[in-house]
């Protein structure tokens with residue numbers, strides 16, 4: 001599936017050049033979630049996540065992150081409920097992380113950053129027939145964000161960690177099957193914040209209903225170190241650059257309300 005955006009980035013920080021004009025620009029991501037300003041919404045329902053590990057296809061280093069891509073040609077791995085009116089199809093998941101464990105996440109909670117952040121990307125298959133169509137629509141995408149904290153080893157993640165050396169360079173792809181992304185969700189997925197935002201990578205379109213989990217997952221220092229062994233650069237390039245700090249700078253909230261599913 002082509003559910004991953006091509007990116008252009010400069011040679012110096014920030015990781016890529018922010019385009020001068022951003023479509024609309026009043027619902028950009030990521031943001032800091034100020035807990036005391038979030039609004040409990042009792043109408044938010046529990047999330048319904050149904051993933052089929054058989055739809056897992058490959059891992060691809062796109063020069064920005066590594067994407068685990070799923071077959072999204074049928075409604076086999078889906079997300080609905082929560083703040084969503086429609087059914088959404090899983091197309092890929094990827095991560096953002098730092099050069100050390102002090103930072104790396106894109107969102108923060110009352111300014112607290114985590115070492116990394118998982119994004120499970122889904123598109124609205126009730127209204128659109130392809131990811132490429134949905135990615136430019138305001139109700140096109142739903143992304144579940146899960147914070148990663150350094151602690152005990154995550155057994156389910158290890159299969160993914162072991163595959164990463166095969167996609168060290170930008171544009172490398174390796175077959176990767178039978179991985180159940182549900183193992184990366186925290187035990188409690190009923191407590192989350194949700195707000196209207198955007199992709200945090202070009203095209204930065206304002207198409208995302210964000211669902212940010214309150215409960216984090218734990219991964220070991222060594223597991224995250226393997227993420228940092230990936231490279232932004234392709235095998236041919238003279239200068240190799242470590243894939244770290246692949247997060248976007250935080251954006252203005254601009255009057256948006258962040259709702260919570262819990263008090």
Ligand SMILES: OSc1ccc(O)cc1O
Nearest residue numbers: 003119121143199200201
């Ligand atoms: O980095 S975030 C992000 C990246 C790709 C996508 O298709 C959707 C997203 O929210």
Ligand SMILES: [Zn+2]
Nearest residue numbers: 094096119200
């Ligand atoms: Zn992301």
